[in-house]
Amino acid sequence: MKVSYVKKDLVLINEDEALRYMGYKSKIADKETQKLLNESIAELKDLAELKYVYKIFDIEKENNNISFENMINIKSNDLYKLFKNCEKSAVIAATLGFEVEKRIRYYSLTNLSKALVFDACATSCIEALCDVAQAEINEIALKEGFNITHRYSPGYGDVPISLQGEILSALNAQKLIGLSVLDSFILVPRKSVTAFIGFIKDYKINKKSCIDCNLFGNCSFSKEGERKC
């Protein structure tokens, strides 16, 4: 188990990725959008409280059921397949905190173009934060002689997002990093992620495939033939 408050300069927001979230085909932003991007990134640096918590569980698998020390129980073909050769799994929860949430709400009422840019940058930021956590987990895995699978979150494939509550309580995430879930299983603050990362012997990391995604067949990136996100 580990709770981390991450230094802000460790998390780099990927501008190209943010532009892509906004629907830019080219990677070149117009002048005004670039200005909004710069502002948003500066504000995120100031506002984001980069926090994550993870715990490494022994897992047991039977008939498409995966049990994380009985604290989280998942019935899923897709995760079962990914975890086929896993003995352990890290479970992580990460968030940018409430100040980012509040700012998104503020812009969505006062300045929509800024809201769009800021939201995209925040999405890129939470992904970058997860990358930091994942790198740390990877080191632990390597030390113990494992490789890791890619991140797999509730909502991908057939893993239900109704798991969010169980995950948060298994990690005590509400108390430790201030992360909650609504009845509709939306995490609040919204710029937050929960994910599983499997520990596996002799495994080559496959590129994350679109088939695993819950937006498969309906995602604006794949509709446009990009086949990645």
Add this chain to the structure above:
Amino acid sequence: MLNKLKENFLFFDGAMGTMLQNSGLKIGELPEELNITNPEIIYNIHKEYLNAGANIITTNTFGANKLKLKNSSYTLDELISAGVKTAKKATEGFSEKYVALDIGPIGYLLSPLGSLSFEEAYDIFKEQVTIGVNAGIDLILIETMTDIYELKAAILAAKENSSLPVFATMSFQDKSRTFTGNDVKSFVFTAEGLGVDVLGVNCSLGPKQLQPIVDELLKYSSIPIMVQANAGLPKYHKNTAYYDIDPSKYSQEINIMAKKGVAIFGGCCGTTPEYIKSIVNALDGLKPIKIVKKNFTTAASSTKTVFLGNGVKIIGERINPTGKKRLKEALRENDLSYIVREAIEQEESGSDILDINVGLPDIDEKEMMKKVIKEVQSVVSLPLQIDSTDYEVIEDAARIYNGKPIINSVNGKKESMDKIFPIAKKYGALIVALTLDEEGIPATSEKRLEIATNIIETAKVYGIPEENILIDPLVLTASAEQNAVMETLKAIPLIKNKYNVKIVLGTSNVSFGLPNRNLLNSTFLSMALGYGLDAPITDSTNKSLMDVVRSFKVLANQDKDSKDYIKTYGNISFENNIPSSDSDLKEIIIKGLKDEAKKVSLKILDQYNSLDIVNEFMIPALDIVGEKYEKEEIFLPQLIRSAETSKIVFEVIKEKSINEKITDDKKILLATVKGDIHDIGKNIVKLILENYGYKVIDLGKDVDIENIVETVKKENITLVGLSALMTTTVKNMDFTIQELKKEFPRLKIMVGGAVLNPDYALAINADYYSKDARGAVDIAKKVFSA
């Protein structure tokens, strides 16, 4: 017990969870079930703490609320009653030991951050309190709160359903803020105002890290402070947490706190009876420091406290429909986003507090007041001043307000004081008190002092201290009663010399009926400030009034080193930034030049009528922008910027020609469905539709089905747009459509959102699917031309 507190320290117990963990017991999700399945272990823990020297033990009911225990096989009543019974049994044989009903956070976020309403939260806490009281508790401990709003619901539930002492603690992170951003000051003033007996801090940090938070609590609080720190910061060994300081180091820090003025101690995560024993021993021979009453005059939101009397503070007056056609229209049409923008504009222009008045004869003032307060508080951090002539509106608003509000107003009439003072006392509000009584507004300053005296002394009878009163000595107009103007000003020092009250004044009345009102208002404002006015109720978006305030603050030595003044005026180049005469409105919209839009459209209004501007500039510009977007020459942020620019133009036109009809009656209702809180996409659709002249009724996000159905009926809607972003909330979209189709078979419904596609839209019986905002415009055109 509270009397004992005046002479002695009080000791709570330490952690329950840590003790249960140490017992090696496998704890399921609901530790409260142990109250029934294994009461002996709970009993023993209580007993150990009592033996260690605790005066008060807390029941094992931290998470015992309706929502957390919904999957339990036991009822709430069974679990809480059993918990209280076990604790009481443990105190048998001791003297002067007490049982506190433990109440922790509900575990679900309150609106606006989450979806639980304030009223629901109150009901949940009420249930806990009622069961606890019936089971025989001695006091109520509301602890580990991270949201002042939730805390307020809990305090009200405790105070309204028991007469027992109420202790309240919040849990702060290392920047002295809770996870939701609440600060220590706002907590102190809100909780103290609501009448808790003790307030304090617990959990999240060790005693050393809590010292700065403790300092702040002691600095502002006039009631006893309690501290329940963790046993240091958590470290992890594999998957188990342990804490890094031992009982003797722990009690050294506690000793420092006791000498500073903390009177009540206990432990939180990681602490055991050893820690309690150690702090009891460490404080042996010491006595609590006597508490000094602080007398601050403060108003607070959940994240910001404003001190009155400490430099000039501006109370923004713009949210008041008197004489404002556009605001009246917004109120009648339920256009909350207009009101929120007014609030934001005042915040950004320098208001410290916002007055909220929504009184119009033809609307439900009570409902509107509550809605506006909730909406404004969801985006603006300033404290609010509840302004109404209706006592019930004031009471309801003070109840659902998040923080410590100001009530505007009471006056010297007996009826007014009888009604307002109990409300102000209960919710800890500041009160604006007008110096008028049954005989009207007095002519002299002396008589104003007399009325102020009566109000202040009567308030004291209700337990309201002087510092919670803001006297308004009432301005009369110079055109009608020229000789009365100075009387108002002279009353200011008269009143302030006698009482520790602050002075507020609505200053702009003075110029009514005379030319160049701005000049008179500015001059009067600077005179009033010179006489000792603390907080003008005025328009912070008015530059010349703010010039007066900023320059006054320099000259009165309030703006230290003229910092704010230099920041405001230091970099202004006084050249006029008027756009060149040939800048064309059409170009401005296409390029999305938001800053220039207002000036140019004001200018152009002299030459064209409103409809021509819409048809000859706006619509063609938007069509070009739309085409560029389709061709991927520009992208979404640019499209939106053009739409926002166009909206600014539209607002200017609307402001100038409020009676001219510029929109057709093509009404479209938009909502993000129940359960979903994503609204950027919906807001984009709204903006673009408005650009094309549609009148959008926006019900916001997380909208109840009934609300949508009712509005469709009331507003006679032909087209509804629904948005959902999550797979889980799409089902609510389905339910909403079912209900709508049942009631209004001819109604057209369009849907959109990340997880939707044309097939799914068809499956849930929507008439149209749109992939983006442009598509929504095409659908609207089709529907309204049919």
